[in-house]
Amino acid sequence: MYDAPSLEKNVDQKATKIAAKDVQVYYGDTHAIKDVSVDLLANTVTAFIGPSGCGKSTFLRCLNRMNDTIDICRVQGDIRLDGEDIYDKRVDPVQLRAKVGMVFQKPNPFPKSIYDNVAYGPRIHGLARGKSELDEIVESALRRAALWGEVKDRLDAPGTGLSGGQQQRLCIARAVATAPEVLLMDEPCSALDPIATAQVEELIDELRENFSVVIVTHSMQQAARVSQKTAFFHLGNLVEYGDTTQIFTNPIDPRTESYITGRIG
Amino acid sequence: MPVLWLFLVVLALTGSGFFIGRQRALASAKGDSRNLHSRLPYYGTHAAISVIVPSLLVMAIWLFVQPLVVSSAAEAVLPQALLTADASAGLLMAEVHRVGAELVDQGVTGPLAALVPAGTTAELIPAIELYVANTHTGHLWMSIAVILVALVMGGLALRPINAEFRARNTVERTIMALLIAAASLAILTTVGIVLSMLFETINFFGLHSWTDFFFGTTWAPNFRGDSDLSILPLLWGTLYISLIALIVAVPTGLFAAVYLSEYAGPKTRAFAKPLLEILAGIPTIVYGLFALLTVGPMLTTLFSAGGLLGVDWMKGATSVLTAGVVMGIMLIPFVSSLSDDIINAVPQSMRDGSLGLGATHSETIRQVVIPAALPGIVGAILLAASRAIGETMIVVMGAGALAKFSLNPLESMTTITTRIVSQLTGDGDFSSPETLVAFALGLSLFVLTLGLNVLALFIVRKYREQYE
Ligand SMILES: Nc1ncnc2c1ncn2[C@@H]1O[C@H](COP(=O)(O)OP(=O)(O)O)[C@@H](O)[C@H]1O
Numbered sequence A: 001m002y003d004a005p006s007l008e009k010n011v012d013q014k015a016t017k018i019a020a021k022d023v024q025v026y027y028g029d030t031h032a033i034k035d036v037s038v039d040l041l042a043n044t045v046t047a048f049i050g051p052s053g054c055g056k057s058t059f060l061r062c063l064n065r066m067n068d069t070i071d072i073c074r075v076q077g078d079i080r081l082d083g084e085d086i087y088d089k090r091v092d093p094v095q096l097r098a099k100v101g102m103v104f105q106k107p108n109p110f111p112k113s114i115y116d117n118v119a120y121g122p123r124i125h126g127l128a129r130g131k132s133e134l135d136e137i138v139e140s141a142l143r144r145a146a147l148w149g150e151v152k153d154r155l156d157a158p159g160t161g162l163s164g165g166q167q168q169r170l171c172i173a174r175a176v177a178t179a180p181e182v183l184l185m186d187e188p189c190s191a192l193d194p195i196a197t198a199q200v201e202e203l204i205d206e207l208r209e210n211f212s213v214v215i216v217t218h219s220m221q222q223a224a225r226v227s228q229k230t231a232f233f234h235l236g237n238l239v240e241y242g243d244t245t246q247i248f249t250n251p252i253d254p255r256t257e258s259y260i261t262g263r264i265g
Numbered sequence B: 001m002p003v004l005w006l007f008l009v010v011l012a013l014t015g016s017g018f019f020i021g022r023q024r025a026l027a028s029a030k031g032d033s034r035n036l037h038s039r040l041p042y043y044g045t046h047a048a049i050s051v052i053v054p055s056l057l058v059m060a061i062w063l064f065v066q067p068l069v070v071s072s073a074a075e076a077v078l079p080q081a082l083l084t085a086d087a088s089a090g091l092l093m094a095e096v097h098r099v100g101a102e103l104v105d106q107g108v109t110g111p112l113a114a115l116v117p118a119g120t121t122a123e124l125i126p127a128i129e130l131y132v133a134n135t136h137t138g139h140l141w142m143s144i145a146v147i148l149v150a151l152v153m154g155g156l157a158l159r160p161i162n163a164e165f166r167a168r169n170t171v172e173r174t175i176m177a178l179l180i181a182a183a184s185l186a187i188l189t190t191v192g193i194v195l196s197m198l199f200e201t202i203n204f205f206g207l208h209s210w211t212d213f214f215f216g217t218t219w220a221p222n223f224r225g226d227s228d229l230s231i232l233p234l235l236w237g238t239l240y241i242s243l244i245a246l247i248v249a250v251p252t253g254l255f256a257a258v259y260l261s262e263y264a265g266p267k268t269r270a271f272a273k274p275l276l277e278i279l280a281g282i283p284t285i286v287y288g289l290f291a292l293l294t295v296g297p298m299l300t301t302l303f304s305a306g307g308l309l310g311v312d313w314m315k316g317a318t319s320v321l322t323a324g325v326v327m328g329i330m331l332i333p334f335v336s337s338l339s340d341d342i343i344n345a346v347p348q349s350m351r352d353g354s355l356g357l358g359a360t361h362s363e364t365i366r367q368v369v370i371p372a373a374l375p376g377i378v379g380a381i382l383l384a385a386s387r388a389i390g391e392t393m394i395v396v397m398g399a400g401a402l403a404k405f406s407l408n409p410l411e412s413m414t415t416i417t418t419r420i421v422s423q424l425t426g427d428g429d430f431s432s433p434e435t436l437v438a439f440a441l442g443l444s445l446f447v448l449t450l451g452l453n454v455l456a457l458f459i460v461r462k463y464r465e466q467y468e
């Protein structure tokens, strides 16, 4: 699929949103990501799978420069968002993060009201011109996160008072409200029960219409259910990257096969 | 020295108890410690605790009660002639105690007439003799009682020891009892302090009208018996100085804490944080000297008549501002150290969440970290406030001693704590309202700071619930 097929033949062909080339990440002396090159597509859900400690989170955090907040972390290589080098000196990581939103493993609502949680990003970036516009942004973000019905009568209640699943959907709403182009999710369901997980997965599928979504997951079933592309990491290397159906039915690399059949943990 | 020897004997018995307990358990388990219910040391510990705790308890009680008994016996034989003449029983007994204790220390027994040091009142010798004899007998009986208790309790503890004996459970229970005893001691002392102040306060209100104390406007103690003793001017001074101290300490301390916890690198932190904590341990009298020698004169050169600013706002050398500023400096490390711990307790995930949305570092701190830490910070500020209210030395040296209502921070004022000191030191009669007012002031201060501390604890506790 990298050989530029003509558009007529492949109407599903998506543009590359993020292109990473020869990325290396070091934590002090630890070489955590080795030579990773990958093209993440627009309007696609990409799953990162692999055993614990293989560098999935680390690579994900390179994509919005969250690794800048860790003192000992060094990133080398070339990562481009829409063709623009995000590690260029002229790029402000703060602006980048507004374009590349992130949802974390543990729900981390701010100790503020539900409304203020969602309005946080829009306020910081000045996305709304008035109170009514902000209200609209908050409502639509909460609707997209499938949370509006449950919280519309208590927008002033603290976000920390919601259940775990609701908190995670609130965090997704918070990320969506900032109107990012890419949404990074680091094991967003690992702290959730099966019902909440199903809701979040449904949500991810809908988000694909407007965003590129990258999701780190430990559950192979989840990767198979929600993603169109899958990348398998092992010991800091990107072992295999391809269509999800191909990775799960017909993996090329023996390590991928061992992992998805449960032989590497 | 019998007390020291007795203590060593008890320790020796405790040690033997430990080993015998161990041996008995091991023997009953046929030498294999895996057959025991609890691990081996627990059996020894059980026996040791049974020996040492009751015997030391008996010893402590005995040492407390014996002097009372001995003194009252000696007091009974004081010669009546002397009593009525020029000295009170208390003074005579003081001499009996002094000479008697000296003789007891020398180990003297039997008739003493020859051994009594020169200068002792001759008529007191029978009382001293009785004192010495009784003390010796008392110590002898104490030794017997303590050793007996040690042996009996040790024996009782050793008897049931066998492989099935649940030594661990009994040891755990005893340890818990010891901990409870320590906690109750602390609480009982507090209750005792409050009660003693309460009684004196009640005495005070018997002599002085409570409306004047709480609602009067003048503080002017004198010895003619018509003093104005109102707490309000003192309370005003206290709150005013504390307010200035907090205005200095809270922003500075808070900013220092934010810098230390959010911006400083690990090296700066490792160096600055202990330094701040050392500052927090400097005795307040040193800060008082700073107020007296540096800040006070500096303010005088600025604000007094003929000063650098050419204004005449400051009349004396001392002022509320001096004391407030220096007290604020004293509180900076206190506030910053507490706030730093609280800010560090805000989970990193909270910061990540904010940074991940594209917020800058300072936006994250202002809008997420500080609000999340706010209840804890408020608690820290209230603790600082109660320290400011209770501070004495800096006020004495910086603020002067005039009790008055004034808004001018460059005037002298005084506070509750310093008035307590000045009312209790000096020649005042201990039953006059001028002295007793100190207890009423003390109790008011106690209630004030207690209220602040309770509020602080309440807020801090509420804050803790958020992340656990
Ligand atoms: N903050 C950090 N400091 C030092 N080493 C880290 C840090 N975060 C991750 N690592 C190391 O980097 C490697 C990859 O970690 P991570 O990206 O968290 O793996 P994954 O998310 O796939 O479980 C691990 O070996 C881990 O020990």
Ligand SMILES: [Mg+2]
Residues within 6 Å of the ligand: A056, A057, A058, A186
């Ligand atoms: Mg991870």
